[in-house]
Amino acid sequence: MSTVLELADVTVRRGQATLLDQVSWTVQEDERWVILGPNGAGKTTLVQLCSAQIHPTSGVAGILGEVLGTVDVFDLRPRIGYTSAAVAERIPRDELVRDVVVSASYGVVGRWREHYDELDHDRARALLVEVGAGKLLDRTFGTLSEGERKRVQIARSLMTDPELLILDEPAAGLDLGGREDLVSTMTVLANDALSPAIVLVSHHVEEIPPGFTHALMLREGRVMAQGPMAEVMTAQNLTLTFGMSLMLTYEDGRYAARRRTRRHVG
Numbered sequence: 001m002s003t004v005l006e007l008a009d010v011t012v013r014r015g016q017a018t019l020l021d022q023v024s025w026t027v028q029e030d031e032r033w034v035i036l037g038p039n040g041a042g043k044t045t046l047v048q049l050c051s052a053q054i055h056p057t058s059g060v061a062g063i064l065g066e067v068l069g070t071v072d073v074f075d076l077r078p079r080i081g082y083t084s085a086a087v088a089e090r091i092p093r094d095e096l097v098r099d100v101v102v103s104a105s106y107g108v109v110g111r112w113r114e115h116y117d118e119l120d121h122d123r124a125r126a127l128l129v130e131v132g133a134g135k136l137l138d139r140t141f142g143t144l145s146e147g148e149r150k151r152v153q154i155a156r157s158l159m160t161d162p163e164l165l166i167l168d169e170p171a172a173g174l175d176l177g178g179r180e181d182l183v184s185t186m187t188v189l190a191n192d193a194l195s196p197a198i199v200l201v202s203h204h205v206e207e208i209p210p211g212f213t214h215a216l217m218l219r220e221g222r223v224m225a226q227g228p229m230a231e232v233m234t235a236q237n238l239t240l241t242f243g244m245s246l247m248l249t250y251e252d253g254r255y256a257a258r259r260r261t262r263r264h265v266g
């Protein structure tokens with residue numbers, strides 16, 4: 001089993017602010033992690049680091065067997081599938097969905113003059129079908145609903161057959177149906193032995209797809225808890241992480257959390 005991520009005492013500072021504070025974390029290739037934490041906890045900073053977009057201020061970040069700072073990030077990035085709101089914003093609204101996906105082969109957003117062969121197009125088509133977006137092939141990105149856009153972005157992030165898939169808040173902005181559809185897609189991905197290691201950022205325990213194996217909780221740049229899902233997903237850890245007394249339930253592979261009220265005490 002190979003190690004996909006190996007962070008040792010990683011700190012990221014910007015001016016006076018400490019965005020990540022001595023984070024140590026290891027991810028193996030068959031693991032599926034969810035990163036939970038409140039707004040501003042450092043989740044996006046952590047996955048930007050893991051996708052080789054930023055460097056640590058101190059500490060060592062090992063990604064896919066390379067050490068950040070000693071490797072050309074342009075060699076590393078194609079090995080990592082990454083979706084985020086920031087990536088989505090860069091996709092031209094008049095781009096055809098098929099081109100949004102296929103252009104990931106070149107690590108670009110927006111087709112220009114690159115050449116793609118039939119195999120690339122076949123793969124893009126197959127990935128869109130896999131995420132339930134096969135019918136969107138000839139639509140333009142700008143005409144899609146938010147849920148459809150998320151699916152297309154996941155297909156795009158899988159285009160290069162990455163060794164690590166990082167999804168930063170893929171359920172943000174989705175309605176209940178859209179979220180549930182996305183959780184189903186993610187459940188299929190999580191349970192496929194051929195899928196790469198997956199890191200999913202979320203604010204909500206309700207979005208954790210069954211089949212996810214591990215959780216890491218962040219607050220103010222520090223790791224509050226990390227490890228196997230069943231051990232880490234406790235009301236106590238969530239309470240510590242979100243700074244509010246929370247109750248946690250688990251049913252049919254899905255978690256739900258809400259504030260503990262006076263009625264629940266004693």
Ligand SMILES: Nc1ncnc2c1ncn2[C@@H]1O[C@H](COP(=O)(O)OP(=O)(O)OP(=O)(O)O)[C@@H](O)[C@H]1O
Nearest residue numbers: 014015017019037038039040041042043044045046
């Ligand atoms: N360049 C910067 N200079 C100073 N502070 C920054 C900078 N970039 C980010 N921050 C701060 O770092 C903290 C962590 O940001 P980050 O985006 O990683 O959090 P997050 O957990 O992803 O938040 P959210 O859930 O709201 O998206 C935030 O308080 C943010 O304001």
